[in-house]
Amino acid sequence: MKTGEVISKRRKELGLTQRQLADLLGISFQAVSKWENERVYPDVVMLPKLAAALDTTVDALLGYSGKAAEYDRKYEAEGYYWGLKPNPVCYDIMKIMPPIKPYRVLDMGCGEGKDAVFFAKCGYAVTAFDVSEQGIEKAKRLAAHNQVNIRFFKADIFDYRPDTDYDIIFSSGTLHFVPEVQRKELFDRLKVHTADKGIHAMNVFVEKPFIDPAPDLTQEEKKGKLWRSGELFTYYHDWLFHACKEEVFDCNSGGIPHKHCMDTLIAQRRACSPLSAPSSGSHASLS
Numbered sequence: 001m002k003t004g005e006v007i008s009k010r011r012k013e014l015g016l017t018q019r020q021l022a023d024l025l026g027i028s029f030q031a032v033s034k035w036e037n038e039r040v041y042p043d044v045v046m047l048p049k050l051a052a053a054l055d056t057t058v059d060a061l062l063g064y065s066g067k068a069a070e071y072d073r074k075y076e077a078e079g080y081y082w083g084l085k086p087n088p089v090c091y092d093i094m095k096i097m098p099p100i101k102p103y104r105v106l107d108m109g110c111g112e113g114k115d116a117v118f119f120a121k122c123g124y125a126v127t128a129f130d131v132s133e134q135g136i137e138k139a140k141r142l143a144a145h146n147q148v149n150i151r152f153f154k155a156d157i158f159d160y161r162p163d164t165d166y167d168i169i170f171s172s173g174t175l176h177f178v179p180e181v182q183r184k185e186l187f188d189r190l191k192v193h194t195a196d197k198g199i200h201a202m203n204v205f206v207e208k209p210f211i212d213p214a215p216d217l218t219q220e221e222k223k224g225k226l227w228r229s230g231e232l233f234t235y236y237h238d239w240l241f242h243a244c245k246e247e248v249f250d251c252n253s254g255g256i257p258h259k260h261c262m263d264t265l266i267a268q269r270r271a272c273s274p275l276s277a278p279s280s281g282s283h284a285s286l287s
């Protein structure tokens with residue numbers, strides 16, 4: 001994203017007018033308008049002040065997405081930050097929809113690709129994306145090492161629009177970035193691109209008063225709000241639940257022991273049985 005777009009997007013997310021932002025910075029609103037229209041760039045000495053006013057970072061203002069930058073750094077190391085063992089949910093998915101044919105899997109926020117590669121090795125046709133360039137590059141290397149073909153690309157879940165239907169949509173450890181107001185819209189969009197009897201398998205970190213925030217949260221995560229306990233399930237009230245659980249577990253990511261609470265859902269889309277069938281006369285009959 002260009003600097004002007006970032007400024008405009010963040011300003012609107014904070015509910016500020018151009019004039020209000022200008023007042024915070026002690027400049028004219030025309031200057032803000034010129035930045036947003038890409039007619040001029042903000043002066044470098046203004047950047048830290050502007051970043052603070054927009055509750056973001058200078059990196060993000062310059063188009064290096066904060067969330068990607070922090071994950072990029074995590075993924076720069078030689079090893080695999082999240083390990084190479086597939087998420088246990090992958091096995092649950094396999095039991096419900098075994099790869100008797102190359103069912104189409106979408107892995108959103110695939111990180112370094114451990115789950116995408118696992119699915120591909122099992123015979124699924126996998127598409128996977130992440131906002132982190134480093135993550136995608138590492139995932140491509142892991143796929144090559146395992147001699148599987150996966151359609152990997154860099155994308156932000158907020159802008160991503162599926163270009164085809166999927167049998168399985170999976171996302172682990174990523175959806176907590178989605179602000180509450182955008183959650184229903186995201187799930188509605190994904191549901192439209194899900195084949196009949198298709199599966200969604202998702203997990204989200206949820207808030208519990210007795211669990212402290214994780215010590216290795218990224219700046220982006222610190223800004224966001226965790227999900228309400230049980231909230232994920234409400235978006236799928238009209239689907240068949242195969243698994244629906246909440247668990248507290250120990251985690252050592254970043255080298256500091258801490259706890260998380262996570263809700264996990266595996267739900268399946270079922271075609272609705274028609275309540276009424278069209279009839280030749282004026283009466284609809286129940287079937």
Ligand SMILES: C[S@@+](CC[C@H](N)C(=O)[O-])C[C@H]1O[C@@H](n2cnc3c(N)ncnc32)[C@H](O)[C@@H]1O
Pocket residue numbers: 067068071082087108109110111112113114115129130131132135155156157158171172173174177
């Ligand atoms: C906790 S990691 C999980 C990675 C992977 N799913 C796994 O379990 O190994 C979260 C991932 O979400 C990605 N992510 C964060 N915000 C994102 C966004 N807006 N769009 C796409 N991916 C995002 C991060 O880059 C990171 O790789």
